[in-house]
Amino acid sequence: MKLAFLGAGAWGTALAVAAARTHDVTLWGRDAAQIAQMHAERVNARYLPQILFPDGLKLASGSLLAAVQDADLVVIGTPMAALRETLSALADQSAPVAWLCKGFEAGGCLGHEIAAQVAPKCQVGALSGPSFAKEVALGLPTALVVAAADAHLRDLMVNALHSAQLRVYASEDLIGVEVGGAVKNVLAIATGLCDGLSLGLNARAALITRGLAEMTRLGLALGAQTETFMGLSGLGDLVLTATGDLSRNRQVGLLMAQGQSLDQALASLGHVAEGVYSARTVVARALALGVDMPISQAVLALLEGQRQPHEAVAQLMGREPKAERGGA
Numbered sequence: 001m002k003l004a005f006l007g008a009g010a011w012g013t014a015l016a017v018a019a020a021r022t023h024d025v026t027l028w029g030r031d032a033a034q035i036a037q038m039h040a041e042r043v044n045a046r047y048l049p050q051i052l053f054p055d056g057l058k059l060a061s062g063s064l065l066a067a068v069q070d071a072d073l074v075v076i077g078t079p080m081a082a083l084r085e086t087l088s089a090l091a092d093q094s095a096p097v098a099w100l101c102k103g104f105e106a107g108g109c110l111g112h113e114i115a116a117q118v119a120p121k122c123q124v125g126a127l128s129g130p131s132f133a134k135e136v137a138l139g140l141p142t143a144l145v146v147a148a149a150d151a152h153l154r155d156l157m158v159n160a161l162h163s164a165q166l167r168v169y170a171s172e173d174l175i176g177v178e179v180g181g182a183v184k185n186v187l188a189i190a191t192g193l194c195d196g197l198s199l200g201l202n203a204r205a206a207l208i209t210r211g212l213a214e215m216t217r218l219g220l221a222l223g224a225q226t227e228t229f230m231g232l233s234g235l236g237d238l239v240l241t242a243t244g245d246l247s248r249n250r251q252v253g254l255l256m257a258q259g260q261s262l263d264q265a266l267a268s269l270g271h272v273a274e275g276v277y278s279a280r281t282v283v284a285r286a287l288a289l290g291v292d293m294p295i296s297q298a299v300l301a302l303l304e305g306q307r308q309p310h311e312a313v314a315q316l317m318g319r320e321p322k323a324e325r326g327g328a
Contacts, residue, residue, distance in 0.1 A: 012077020102181030104281035130240035147177035176228030185275030187211035192253020
């Protein structure tokens with residue numbers, strides 16, 4: 001199978017490396033100098049410096065359409081902010097398209113909503129689930145979920161990505177998979193804040209559990225299926241991102257708890273932390289739908305400088321008690 005990966009960041013590179021062990025894979029990047037360096041060194045020195053490329057992995061820059069020519073599947077590995085531009089460029093090509101990015105666009109849309117606007121003729125889907133790029137590139141065991149409305153596309157994505165090290169499940173609930181991938185990033189900032197303030201494991205468990213309830217409420221309001229949030233793209237990804245030391249979103253909370261500003265925290269990461277950019281949209285869409293999301297609201301207040309770390313926690317703990325019932 002011929003696969004084209006667009007975006008030479010950590011996650012796009014990691015999955016391209018994994019797929020190149022069994023398929024014909026081209027990894028495209030917009031930065032010609034970076035791609036030239038990767039070609040010479042056979043490694044992505046910026047994002048995955050210890051991962052050598054398989055011999056068969058091809059690298060490309062320049063024309064995006066040339067890179068996807070004759071591909072059986074195109075996989076977009078850009079940050080969420082670049083998804084609209086990339087999908088627009090692919091609007092008239094015939095291969096199915098899947099994206100790896102997780103989050104809400106600044107304008108308020110999830111990936112499938114962007115695709116409906118700019119590439120309505122494309123067959124589209126998403127890949128999500130609990131996964132750190134470095135571990136996938138190393139070939140460590142990982143389970144993911146592919147989501148698409150079209151059953152043929154789901155089968156194609158499974159066949160393209162499933163391997164002995166990478167177990168891939170299929171879901172028809174594209175909305176639920178995308179909501180889980182977006183909201184968990186915001187919630188991971190909250191758990192990083194909790195851990196950075198040394199509030200204990202009890203507090204972390206409470207945040208994860210109540211965060212899952214928030215995620216589910218928003219997903220159902222947008223048309224998702226309840227069971228999706230108990231799976232890999234919901235609970236699984238939330239637990240990993242909220243507790244794993246490789247989580248950039250968790251690191252944002254940890255660093256801000258230590259007194260760093262948001263700008264300082266992001267500068268020290270050197271990578272995109274999607275929860276920072278999705279928090280405003282998560283809260284805005286929740287408010288528009290009448291969905292209560294207090295953890296996400298507290299994170300947004302922290303990120304926008306309206307609350308100090310200890311004040312954000314106090315905002316959550318000071319809420320009125322209520323019955324735990326159906327995600328209340």
